[in-house]
Amino acid sequence: MxxxxxxxxxxxxxxxxxxxxxxxxxxxxxxxxxxxxxxxxxxxxxxxxxxxxxxxxxxxxxxxxxxxxxxxxxxxxxxxxxxxxxxxxxxxxxxxxIEPKEVKLSALPVATKDAEIGDPVYIVSHPKKYFYAFSSGMVTDKFSEPKIGGYRNTMAISADYAAGSSGAAIIDQYGNVIGTVSYTKTLQHSDDANKTQMVLKAKIPSSSFLKLINEGNMKK
Structure with a gap:
């Protein structure tokens, strides 16, 4: 894998x-x-x-x-x-x-169906310049969040990543891309802003990417 x-x-x-x-x-x-x-x-x-x-x-x-x-x-x-x-x-x-010229590139297939909560996930990314770090976990949540210009579907996972992991592929157990890393959000205790309770690790599901490809939109 x-x-x-x-x-x-x-x-x-x-x-x-x-x-x-x-x-x-x-x-x-x-x-x-x-x-x-x-x-x-x-x-x-x-x-x-x-x-x-x-x-x-x-x-x-x-x-x-x-x-x-x-x-x-x-x-x-x-x-x-x-x-x-x-x-x-x-x-x-x-x-x-890019223009790869004579270089042979390896490509990942994109899943046509979104993962469900509890499904295993894997990630290889570059957190804080620790290049090609591997982590695993599962899908922990699925939700919709408002953004300027509309809403977007989002998934949360338990696999670890950090700054430098933006844009990494989230992979299922078969090697298919099921999402793309987007951001992390620190969740703190309501009574103590300095007390971190957990870190939400969010990704964009593959269905959103495939829809974008099929529509061919350029959204600025």
Whole structure:
């Protein structure tokens, strides 16, 4: 399971020279990356990640320090992103394309039916630059949540992930993609805002992704 999934898992990152000037007037000339996750769904170079990952590259706040959006395979082979095919802010999904040339890519199949509560799940992602970390768990909840522009269906899982896992595929026991990591939310005790009770780990189900592909929408 791990070998199969990790070969189709990629690192997606914007990159560029910082250029920020500190309080002493010294300019940072380091080259920075902001790694997140993504996965391959087509051997011709089609990949899925989060809307907020791609948006982090194109927003006005980053137009001087982030000059490239790149994809890195597990073996270190790196490609520049040639095109953003679909961007859906409501469902926090983006489909991007690279040109793999002579490189053979491994792709993951997308499940046509959503998982149910209690179903086992697996994830390979890049939490806080711990690249290709493996975790497992189960579907713990299914709900709908309001977003600007509409509602979206969401699932919660118990498998661990953290910042850097955005855009990773959630996999069922057969190796099919059943969802895409979106966010985490810390749930705290109502009487003590500093007391964490649990962390909600949310993903976008595969049905939302397939609907987006079938409709071919570009939502900004």
């Amino acid at each position: 791990y070998n199969r999934v990790s070969e189709a898992r990629v690192i997606v990152s914007s990159a560029g020279r910082c250029g920020e000037v500190n309080a002493k007037g010294v300019e940072c000339k380091r080259f920075h990356t902001y790694p997140a996750s993504g996965y391959i769904i087509n051997s011709e170079g089609i990949k899925v990640t989060n809307y907020h990952v791609v948006n982090g590259y194109v927003t006005k706040h980053n137009n001087t320090s982030r000059v490239a959006l790149v994809v890195m395979l597990k073996d270190g082979t790196t490609f520049s992103v040639k095109e953003v095919l679909i961007a859906d802010k409501v469902n926090d999904l983006a489909v991007i394309k």
